[in-house]
Amino acid sequence: MSIVSLSQVSKYYSKLIALDKLDLDITAGEILALLGHNGAGKTTTMKLILGLLRASNGSVKVFGQSPQNNHYFSQQLGYLPENVHFYENLTGKEVLRYFARLKQAKKQQVQALLEQVGLEDAANRRVKTYSKGMRQRLGLAQALLGKPRLLLLDEPTVGLDPLATKDLYMTLDSLRKEGVSIILCSHILPGIERHIDRAVILEHGQLVATGSLEALRQQACLPSSIRVQGNWHSNELQEALRKQAVTVTACNDEEIELQILSERKLEILRYLLNRTDIHNIETHDPMLEELYVYFTRRSMCLPS
Amino acid sequence: MSAILIVALKELQDALRNRWIISITVIFVLFAMGLAYFGTAASGQTGFSPLSTMMVSLASLAIFIIPLIALLLAYDSIIGEEELGTLLLLLTYPLGRWQLLIGKFSGQVISLGIATLLGFSLAGVLILGLAEDITASELIPAFALFIFSAIALGAVFIAIALLISCFVNEKSKAAGFSLFVWFLFVLIFDLALLGLLVATEGGVGAHFFPYLLLCNPTDIFRLLNISGFEASQVQAGLLSVASPELLSTKILVSSLLLWIITPLSIAIWLFERKNV
Ligand SMILES: Nc1ncnc2c1ncn2[C@@H]1O[C@H](COP(=O)(O)OP(=O)(O)OP(=O)(O)O)[C@@H](O)[C@H]1O
Ligand SMILES: [Mg+2]
Secondary structure, rough: OOOEEEEEEEEEEEOEEEEEEEEEEEEOOOOOEEEOOOOOOHHHHHHHOOOOOOOOEEEEEEEOOHHHHHHHOHHHEEEEEEOOOOOOOHHHHHHHHHHHHHOOOOHHHHHHHHHOOOOOOOOOOOOHHHHHHHHHHHHHHHHHOOOEEEEEEOOOOOOOOOHHHHHHHHHHHHHHHOOEEEEEEEOOOOOHHHHOOEEEEHHHHEEEEOHHHHHHHHHHHOEEEEEEEEOOOOOHHHHHHHHHEEEEEEEOOEEEEEEEEEHHHHHHHHHHOOOOOOOEEEOOOOHHHHHHHHHHHHHHHHOO | OOOHHHHHHHHHHHHHHHHHHHHHHHHHHHHHHHHHHHOHHOOOOOOOOHHHHHHHHHHHHHHHHHHHHHHHOOOHHHHHHHHOOOOHHHOOOOOOHHHHHHHHHHHHHHHHHHHHHHHHHHHHHHHHHHOOOOOOHHHHHHHHHHHHHHHHHHHHHHHHHHHHHHHOOOHHHHHHHHHHHHHHHHHHHHHHHHHHHHHOOOOOOOOOOOHHHHHOHHHHHHHHHHHHOHHHHHHHHHHOHHHHHHHHHHHHHHHHHHHHHHHHHHHHHHHHHOOO
16 A cells, blocks of 8 residues: 555646646655755655645545545654754753654653764753754654654755764664655765665656666666776777777776676676786766766756 | 643743743732832822722733733744744644644743732732731732733733734734734724714714723723722723723623634634645
């Protein structure tokens, strides 16, 4: 059963089209990344799912209900808004306690979450004195209160240090194993590939591509790039590669860079491994960032 | 714990945290004591004035500051959270919008209630101890009525402030509207009524006129507090047009309640439809 299902959803702000006939489905235990340029409609999508906005057209269903009836499921929901702010005059612990009471979460969870996000030392200081990343951590703790079955995280890694980011992704991985569905949007793409099941790329409110990393790679047919280091004295290697119809993008006496479609990658690697004048091979497959650039560029070239 | 109670307790916690309750209490004590002692200074004497004079001046003072304090306390309740961004979050929580509003209202009324009760009770005790010719048996009922009606008056303006907070889209506008409401009910309304009375040379039916006073919560409050004192009729000014038979305490109290329920209901209605 899908936890969230959007079909043909459009959202207009007077004349501006924020979302245009979007279809989206999320099943239990799935992590979906919403990607897109600023103003693409990511936050709007989340607000529609949360019932904070009403769709102009189309249907939104969350846990099989209309999100306007969110009292049916709001206890199973966790939300981290973008640019989160809290009551400046309360301490981090007091803020979290207030939200925990409202969500009818266990009291002990407050302390546990503060430790989980690494705020135990700052828990008794006023939010006024928190750094940006500390506020973001408090926001995350807030989103994890209770036992959410659906998490919506709007740019969760903004302001987090590298370790906290890693911890967050680990937390998301373990939540997914428990069957929690997660929608997150982010502009920081490197590093999230391994943690998401599916990416949805939006552009001006329209879906331009969706699928797992593998599926997106196949759709895009982007070449992998290979860098080879060694010492050769002639252009012999370059010639040999050209003969095998490999694109050489840069070449000198110590280093050569080539691009190759993924179905021929192993064949070329085997050839390279058999040569004795090669010290090192680095391969790089197209990652989310390259795929994102590819899909958004492509849709820019298409007539709309 | 019910959601309303949780929100109300949070409001109370805020009011304690920013020393709001304590400062208002101190202000109330100082004003009440000052009025009680210097109330007769205009006629060339100092010392405690008779209870009737004291109650009239206390009521006049309360009309100025209680609405102001109530508006100040509540004008940013909703718009403040909206600008902070926490409103968005709260609306995804398992709590109805009306519960949030009622919770805020209750918490703010309780905060103002505590300050009013503490401040004026303390003043009453001090007056009893210091003034020789005022007895507990006359002071206690007068002060009890005063404190009760002052809290009700505060609740009226908290409800109005919440209403303002629901329909504006900027905090500064809420402040502007609140100031306007204060001017309207505390200054303009009575002047306009007086003007009407003079312009028509009392032609607005004497039966109809007193009811106009019910359109202003501060006048209701004043009527409630001075009706018990014969001597005060002289100082009552405009209010003397309303004879006690015409506007019984029951009518006055119910109009004050209506003045709480109406803005609050409109606020809920607006907030349920508000886009955030
Ligand atoms: N309240 C609003 N009134 C009018 N237009 C709005 C409103 N909120 C959003 N929009 C418009 O809707 C479009 C989508 O906005 P949205 O906030 O969903 O973008 P986003 O993908 O989250 O962008 P970002 O990456 O910058 O957070 C934008 O063009 C924005 O200007
Ligand atoms: Mg956004």
